[in-house]
Amino acid sequence: MEISFTGKQALVTGAGKGIGRSTALALARCGARVTAVTRTQADLNSLVQECPAIVPVCVDLADWAATEAALKDVGPIDLLVNNAACTKLQPFLEVTPDQFDLLFNVNVKAVLHISQMVAGGMKARGSGGSIVNVSSQASQRALRDHTVYCATKGALDMLTKVMALELGPHQIRVNSVNPTVVMTKMGHLGWSDPEKAQTMKSRIPLGRFAEEEDVVNCILFLLSEKSSMINGVALPVDGGHLAC
Numbered sequence: 001m002e003i004s005f006t007g008k009q010a011l012v013t014g015a016g017k018g019i020g021r022s023t024a025l026a027l028a029r030c031g032a033r034v035t036a037v038t039r040t041q042a043d044l045n046s047l048v049q050e051c052p053a054i055v056p057v058c059v060d061l062a063d064w065a066a067t068e069a070a071l072k073d074v075g076p077i078d079l080l081v082n083n084a085a086c087t088k089l090q091p092f093l094e095v096t097p098d099q100f101d102l103l104f105n106v107n108v109k110a111v112l113h114i115s116q117m118v119a120g121g122m123k124a125r126g127s128g129g130s131i132v133n134v135s136s137q138a139s140q141r142a143l144r145d146h147t148v149y150c151a152t153k154g155a156l157d158m159l160t161k162v163m164a165l166e167l168g169p170h171q172i173r174v175n176s177v178n179p180t181v182v183m184t185k186m187g188h189l190g191w192s193d194p195e196k197a198q199t200m201k202s203r204i205p206l207g208r209f210a211e212e213e214d215v216v217n218c219i220l221f222l223l224s225e226k227s228s229m230i231n232g233v234a235l236p237v238d239g240g241h242l243a244c
Helices: 018-029 041-050 064-071 097-125 147-170 185-190 194-201 212-223
Strands: 009-013 033-038 055-058 079-082 129-134 172-179 234-237
Touching (some): 009 018, 018 041, 018 079, 018 212, 033 041, 041 055, 079 097, 097 129, 097 172, 129 147, 147 172, 212 234
Parallel strands (some): 009 033, 009 079, 129 172
16 A cells, blocks of 8 residues: 655654654655654764764753654644653652653643644645654553553543544544564563563464564554544554454
8 A cells, every 4th residue: 555645744742762663764764754853963974974864853842841842843834743751650649740741841741832822823724734643552551560651541542532523624634553572672672571571472362562663664654544534543553452
């Protein structure tokens, strides 16, 4: 199935590493003009070295005012991937207010903020568009020591549905992808213990973790016209984990 984004302008957050980086590169290969957003300049520098056509924007999305200033001149966006996220593992009884605020600021509030800016432009132009929020199986399955992270992803799934409801009449589709453990560099580090990894894999009918490409391909599909009647879904990319 051929997917082309020629003539489309895309914005990807959290584009410095992992799924976001791979998504930005894949969109560029499919012909999109890509703006890559992350807070680490070194990651942007290496990304632009790899694909000089990508436009880099360095900003901390937790800073509302700085984000507006950084993105005000980006121009009309047709495709948005809200991938930026952070996590902090804390047992429920040890959750701290600062970590609660940080995770909700980045994982939920920043998605709301950027989506408002982008979708507002889509509505004003009457051109429609597509937004994909990168959520997690953690939105639907409790994970030990992930109290706040699970809560943010649950909130993100519902934000996705409300966005789909309100933006759909303007031909703006909004969906989420909900991966299991993904073998990014961080994923390899976090799940390098064979015993820990096997415990999780044993709950996945396919018996393996996801690769970046598994998630990126789903994002591209949901962004494309190939999914033109799909709106408001949370698409598991989890090898059947949530089916059990």
